Amino acid sequence: MEFSGFSKKTLPFLEAIRKNNNKEWFEAHRNEYEEYILNPSRAFVQEMGEHLMALEPTIDFEPKINKSLFRIYRDTRRMGANKAPLKSRIGIIFTQGSGSRLQRSSFYLHFSCDELFVSAGVRWFEKPMLDAYREYIKDERRRVELDNLLDALEAKGYKTIDKGYKKYPRGFSADMPSAHLSLYKGMAVYKILEPSLIEEGEKLIDTLYKIYEDMLPLQKTVYEISLRAKED
Numbered sequence: 657m658e659f660s661g662f663s664k665k666t667l668p669f670l671e672a673i674r675k676n677n678n679k680e681w682f683e684a685h686r687n688e689y690e691e692y693i694l695n696p697s698r699a700f701v702q703e704m705g706e707h708l709m710a711l712e713p714t715i716d717f718e719p720k721i722n723k724s725l726f727r728i729y730r731d732t733r734r735m736g737a738n739k740a741p742l743k744s745r746i747g748i749i750f751t752q753g754s755g756s757r758l759q760r761s762s763f764y765l766h767f768s769c770d771e772l773f774v775s776a777g778v779r780w781f782e783k784p785m786l787d788a789y790r791e792y793i794k795d796e797r798r799r800v801e802l803d804n805l806l807d808a809l810e811a812k813g814y815k816t817i818d819k820g821y822k823k824y825p826r827g828f829s830a831d832m833p834s835a836h837l838s839l840y841k842g843m844a845v846y847k848i849l850e851p852s853l854i855e856e857g858e859k860l861i862d863t864l865y866k867i868y869e870d871m872l873p874l875q876k877t878v879y880e881i882s883l884r885a886k887e888d
Contacts, residue, residue, distance in 0.1 A: 657695065657698065657699040657702075658699065658703075659696065659699035659700045659702070659703040659704075659857050659861070660699075660857040661696070661854065661855045661856050661857030661858075661860060662692070662693075662696045662700075662854040662855055663691070663692045663855070664855055665692050666692040666696070666854065666855070667767075667769045667851055667852070667854075668769070669685075669688055669689070669692045670693075670744050670745065670746070670767075670768055670769050671744070671769045672685075673742050673743075673744045674744040674769070677740045677741060677742050677744070678741065678742075679729075679741055679742075682728070682741075682742055689728065693728075693746055694725075697719070697725055697746065697748060698719035698720075698725070699719070700748065700860075701717055701718070701719035701724040701725065701748060701750075702717075702719050703861060704717075704748075704750070704861060704864060704865075705717030705724070705750055707861060707865050708750055708763060708865075708868060711865075711868060711869055711872050712752060712872065712875070712876075714752055715750050715752050715763070716750065716751045716752060716760075717750045717751075722757075724748055724749055724750060725747075725748060726743070726746070726747040726748075726749075727743075728742055728743055728746075729741060729742060729743075730742065730743050744768055744769075745766045745767060745768035745770075746766060746767055746768070747764070747765070747766040748764070748765050748766070749762050749763070749764045750762055750763040750764070752875070752879050752882075753879055753882050753883070755882070755885070756782070758778070758779075758780070759778060759781070759782055759784075759785050759882070759885070760778070760879075760882060761776075761777060761778060761875050761876075761878035761879035761881075761882050762776065762777070762778070762875070763775075763776050763868050763871070763875065764779075764844075765864070767851050767854050768851065769851060770851065771848050771849070771850075771851055772848065772849040772850065772851045772853055772854060773846060773847075773848055773849075774846060774847050774848075774849060774864060774867050774868075775817075775844050775845060775846035775847075775871075776844060776845060776846075776868060776871035776872070776874055776875040776878075777817075777842065777843050777844030777845060777871075777874055777875060777878045778842050778843060778844060778878055778882075779817055779842045779844045780841055780842045781841055781842050781843075784885040784886055785881065785882065785885045786841065787885070787886070788881050788882070788884040788885040788886070789840075789843060789881050790825060790827070790828075790838060791884065792880070792881045792884060793834075793837050793838060794827060794828075796832070796833060796834075799832075799833065799834045799835075799837055800833050800834050802834070802837060802843075802877060803833075803834035803836075803837055805873055805874060805877070806845070806874070809845050809870065809871065809874065810845075812870055813847065814845045814846065814847050814867075814870065814871070815845065815846055815847065816844075816845050817840070817843070817844050817845070817846065819836070819839040819840050819841075820839065820840060820841025820842070821838075821839045821840075821841065822839070824838055824839065825838055843874070843877075843878055843881075844874075844878070845871055845874055847867055849863070
């Protein structure tokens with residue numbers, strides 16, 4: 657299936673999910689979900705993934721649920737999780753490396769009727785990645801290089817995720833160059849676009865490609881960190 661953009665009915669359908677967030681409504685509208693979201697998402701993953709291979713030949717993508725695509729049903733069993741059964745935003749991920757999907761360095765996006773969110777890196781480190789990240793930035797040269805990279809990306813209009821900690825972890829202090837990097841719980845940059853862009857197939861692919869090309873140095877850095885992570 658060739659990707660020509662999402663339907664103009666896709667975003668209104670996501671708004672309808674938000675207003676009718678129950679399994680009974682969704683099952684009655686499953687055909688619309690497949691037509692407006694699932695099928696074009698699969699086509700998008702295939703085309704965008706092939707483009708991304710020009711940036712990073714080892715990028716992983718597979719147009720299947722629990723691979724590059726996320727389930728529409730939310731896991732409500734986790735403590736503190738949003739208890740609404742359905743997601744009203746659609747996530748898509750292109751990963752590099754092995755291990756847990758969300759702990760691999762990745763090119764990621766999600767869209768809803770509110771925004772098109774585009775990012776690269778890992779937004780939340782679990783302990784093996786957090787340990788590897790902190791070990792990586794203990795080296796002053798690497799730490800300053802990463803800080804300079806983030807500054808360069810921010811100068812291009814990208815944003816770095818918020819810091820997660822207020823106190824410096826062991827081995828870091830305020831008098832160290834770029835020590836603030838040790839306060840992050842993840843490492844990723846992002847940009848927010850108008851969600852209607854998903855309706856313009858070629859423009860969407862071209863726009864994302866240019867963004868991910870800008871973000872590639874950070875994606876590579878986080879991938880290098882992931883290779884140092886040791887599973888518990």
